[in-house]
Amino acid sequence: MREDRDKQHEENVKKTSCCSNNQIINESTSCCSSKVEEDSTAQSTSSCCSSKSEDKPNTKEASTCCQSTGEASFDSVSSCCSTNDRSDESINEFDGEKASYRVYGMDCPACATTIEKSIKTLKDIQDVKINYSTGRMEVAASLDSAFSSIPSQVEKLGFEIEPLQQNKRMKTYVIEGMDCGACAKTLEKHLRTISDVKEVTVSFATGKMQIEHENSVEDIIKEVSKAGYTATFVTKNRGTTEASLTKGKNNSIIISGILIALGFAGSYAQVADFLTTLLYAVAMVVSGYKPARSAYYAVKSRSLDMNVLMTVAALGAVLIGEWLEGATVVWLFALGVALQTRSIEQTRSSIRNLMNLAPPEAWVKQGSRLVKKDVEEIMVGDVIVVKPGDRISLDGEVVKGESSVNQAPITGESIPVDKQIGDIAYAGTINESGSLEIKVTKVVEDTTIAKIIHLVEEAQEKKAPAQAFVDKFAAIYTPIVFLFALAVMIIPPLIGTGEWGEWFYKGLELLVVACPCALVISTPVAIVSAIGNAAKNGVLIKGGTFLEAAGSIKAIAFDKTGTLTEGKPAVDTVFVVDGTEQQLLSVARTLEEYSNHPIAKAIVNDGDKRGISSLQGDQFKAITGKGIQATIDGTIYYAGNKKLFLEIGAPLEKIMNQVEQLEAEGKTLVIVGTQHNLLGVIGIADQMRNSTLSALEHLKQIGVNQLVMLTGDHEGTAKKIASESKIDRYFANLMPEDKVSAIQQLQSEGYPTAMVGDGINDAPALATANLGIAMGGAGTDTAMETADIVLMADNLEKLPHTIKLSRKALTVIKQNIWFSLIVKAVALAFIFPGWLTLWLAVLSDTGAALIVILNSLRLLRMKG
Structure with a gap:
């Protein structure tokens, strides 16, 4: 399925003669799919892959590029908590x-x-x-x-x-x-x-x-x-939640804790040392059996993980007679692991919960009967019936009925969307009112929600630059501290500066401190939490690199048509010369009613909204490139451009000032009248989206310094839209390559720049920007595949939340890293004066990891 999608995407890109987002337009204008997963060394110099390297996300080469989303590490002995994520080798x-x-x-x-x-x-x-x-x-x-x-x-x-x-x-x-x-x-x-x-x-x-x-x-x-x-x-395609996974572990931890408490109490009650030692030993076996077994197999496979370090520390404590220390170490470690596992599952479940949105079964229409089927058994072309209050199980086209559908699970939109015959409905959305019959257009594996899950899980695998740094640090830190611990155990006693038992104990403490769990877990948990939050709010972030990049954005460039505006012409101005506004609009609707031209449709739609009905007309005639004519009540009326009325000799001079003024504002004009009399002028223009103004204002409030509009329209239109939307700057009369120059100009001025477009037509600019953002991904498979970030809804409503979420994630990551490093530094410093005990060392390690996880989980609850 993946290969088919890549192939289709490649075809789409070729048709538009440009590279999709994250691509490079090379000298031969060829490009490749944004999802190439083959080794970069296999790419020919005339093709390209992802240009947004994890290490150098802004590098743009002209002829070749490589995908670098991580580094392979196959050391014979891996460091404790070192990463296992390799480059995106498939x-x-x-x-x-x-x-x-x-x-x-x-x-x-x-x-x-x-x-x-x-x-x-x-x-x-x-x-x-x-x-x-x-x-x-x-x-x-x-x-x-x-x-x-x-x-x-x-x-x-x-x-x-x-x-x-x-x-x-x-x-x-x-x-x-x-x-x-x-x-x-x-x-x-x-x-x-x-x-x-x-x-x-x-x-x-x-x-x-x-x-x-x-x-x-x-x-x-x-x-x-x-x-x-x-x-x-x-169903097989949905996620799973961890059920009863830690139950057995929790029981062993409770039993072990009770045994340690009894042994501790017994030592004060002057119970025989043999009995207290036995209680501690049993406690160690109960809670330490699984870590010890894991340690054995880890060593066998030449890995140095925390199970190995903790097992060695516990056995070392036993060797020097510290049974209470050994039992406490094992118990605290088991407790910490159980709490960490439980907490980390919350981040995983944030994605798996998405998989449970679409119901596993659906009512399928078979003749006059309704049959309940598993979604896996339903084929493209089948008609499913969705009752009020039910979730839609598969993507499809409405063929009967009308209803309001809550699309928040897919797009993050808070207001239900009206659906009628011909509209697309998405799996996982909720049918709120009327019954719907939906013709299935995608099988369960190909639904929009399935693609969202796939892309989000894929995003979780990609390392952010901060994570790559931490992993490299851990890979160096752990073996150094491990070797240092061995040196501490052996060298001081050999040179006569202390007792063997004393330095052996300090070495054991160093072994525990050698595992940088909190540090290594600090970044991926925060990133997974943030990506999960974004997905829940209808935003797809393609990986940690792009999450980090969003937080540093200082300028955002918007394509005008279809991004800031609706992308559909609508009646903007009505200027009456003779008669009434209703008469003007009624004649215009009569003339335009049978035309399929977008401007004609705009006039008809406006008439519907105003309740303007058409008149009785006949002898309709289209005048190519100029307009249309028809006879109404025996009089020939015309609707068209200035050129048409100049040709028929109409008295245009008396409205020329108004015409020039409206043209300067970027409006498309439809003049209505007869050969001898003008009824008026209708100005047609693209309309601002309802959500645009509030989204742009919010972006200003959160510190985005430059809001820029890029458009191919002429100066008048650009100036008017920029004024309405309070855009800081605009660039008009742009070809696609000119948009690239505009992005480069913003970058040269020192602004890390994001580009917001539709994911295809604006691909060169999207690829040039530090961050490419596509909107309307729920209806466009290509947009979902090509952009760094995808706004599933067809508006900018969630863009401010995405920027805020990114910044919050960066803050949490920094907090986690510094906290982890400080705890380790303090623990190391406390070893040599003798202030740190073995169980405190374990507590500092597992406790710090747990605090880091809980801090990261706050990102899941951040409101959209």
């Missing part, structure tokens, strides 16, 4: 079998690195790619049988895994009521006794059941109910 490059999974329980990018390295050691596995932000893992293997060992390998590392869409016939259910792994096995055994069930897997950890069956969904739900549980059907 798993699809491999010719073998492919599978996708969702991995639960990762609370730091190091977890993803550990899993990736471990899976790569399995037989017949070609490549593994894990996106920590979304929890998604893609695996390529030379043989299909290689996938069977993946779940057990991941579970050995201490994580939970769920396959995604490997078997197209598999259905997914959420199971409620299971309180242990035995429940899942019991349910599996029960369902396998049913002949219509071909395959079934129940996961207690995720609360999910994957099942292939030939009977109905209702039958399966009944069978699950017989076993004592509740099943809820969800």
Whole structure:
């Protein structure tokens, strides 16, 4: 599907003879799809790929370019919490079998690195790619049988895994009521006794059941109910929420905490040392078993993650007889991981919740009957019926009925949109009033909401410059501190400056401090939260780079037609020369009623709004390039331009001053009258959007210094629109290449500049700007694919929120980074005077990570 979309996009670009946003127009005027994922080294010098490099987002080369959204890192021993995100190398490059999974329980990018390295050691596995932000893992293997060992390998590392869409016939259910792994096995055994069930897997950890069956969904739900549980059907294309994932971990943490408390109390009650030590030991085993097992497999796959560091620290504490310290370290670590996992899932669920917007089933019209079907079974051309109050399940065209539809889930618009026959309706939107019959135009995988989810998940994988810096810092910091910890344990005692036990303890503290979890997690969580907030408000931000770029914008250039204005001509001025305004408009409507010209339609639409009816006319005749004539009540009337009335000898001189004044204002004029008498002049002009003025005012308030309009219209039109909208500057009479020059002029004046256009016609300017923003993405697939940021609604209403969200995200990232660095610096400084204990070191590490996550989660709640 991705390849088809890229191919279609490439064709669209060629038709417009320009590169889409994020492209380069090279010497041969060729360009390429903005979504090329092949290695940049494979690109020929006459083609191009994304010009907005993560490292140098503003670099524009004339002949070649490369896509750089991250750096590969395949060190034999990865640093704690180092990133696993590689450059956007696609798993699809491999010719073998492919599978996708969702991995639960990762609370730091190091977890993803550990899993990736471990899976790569399995037989017949070609490549593994894990996106920590979304929890998604893609695996390529030379043989299909290689996938069977993946779940057990991941579970050995201490994580939970769920396959995604490997078997197209598999259905997914959420199971409620299971309180242990035995429940899942019991349910599996029960369902396998049913002949219509071909395959079934129940996961207690995720609360999910994957099942292939030939009977109905209702039958399966009944069978699950017989076993004592509740099943809820969800479609394969929608996201999943983590159900009961941490329940077992939470139980072990509670038990471990109680045992430590009993041991601590026992030491004061003069209970035998053997008993208190036993309580601490049991507590360590209960809450430390999973981290220790994960540490074993991490070391086996040559990864140095936080499980390894914490396990070594706990065992070291035991070796020097600090049982309470060791047990406390393990317990605090387990508690911190559980809290981090729970918090980080909130950011992931912000995207997965989008997937639950469209219902899994729909009523399909079959003759005179209505049949309920799964959305996966509905084909293009089927007609679905949507009742008042229901969500629309698939994209389509309204073929019967009228209603108001709440499109906020897709476009962020707060006001419902009226839908009638011929209008497009989107999956996930809410039908508020009348019943609608909708002819399906896209299958479930291709709906607008599905594309939004795909693009947002893709955006989460792309590193921001701040994240790239942090990852490089962590990659250097961790091994240095690790080696320093070993040196602290060995060198001072060898040279006689202290006891072995004392320096061994300090080394253990350094091991704990060596894991920069809070630092590495500071940027991606903030970015994912901000991107999730934007998506919820009808704005698609294509990655962390563009989120950061939006925050630094000081000038925004707007294409006039279709961006600041409606892009449709409308009656703007009515100047009466003889008779009444109603007579003038009535004659004009009569003349223009049978024409398909946009100006004629504007006059007819204006008549509808004013309640002006047409007269009885005949002998209609179009005068090419000049206007139209018709006979009304025996008199020949004309409607047209100045040239037409000069040719028929009409007395234009008495209105020439008004005509010249209206022309100077940029209006298109329609003169109405007879050969001997003029009724008046109608001025036609493009109208400002209702939301434009408030959006521009808001942008001024938040500190955007320059609001600039770019238009191909002449000076008069540009001046009038600029005056109405309080635009700071305008550039008129522009060709597409002139718009590029205007953007470059703003940049040369020191303004980081964004360009707002439609994503296609303004592509050269969009590519030249520091940030390309397309609007109306809900109705334009190409706009969704080409721009850095897409405003799904066909207005500028959400642009100020996008700028504010970006700035807030940058502030949160800076707060997180500085907080993480200061906590680490303080912890390191406190080690050598002996002020830091081992459990305080763990608390500083896990506590700082948790505070960073919670600080980032504030972005999810920022109002649009």
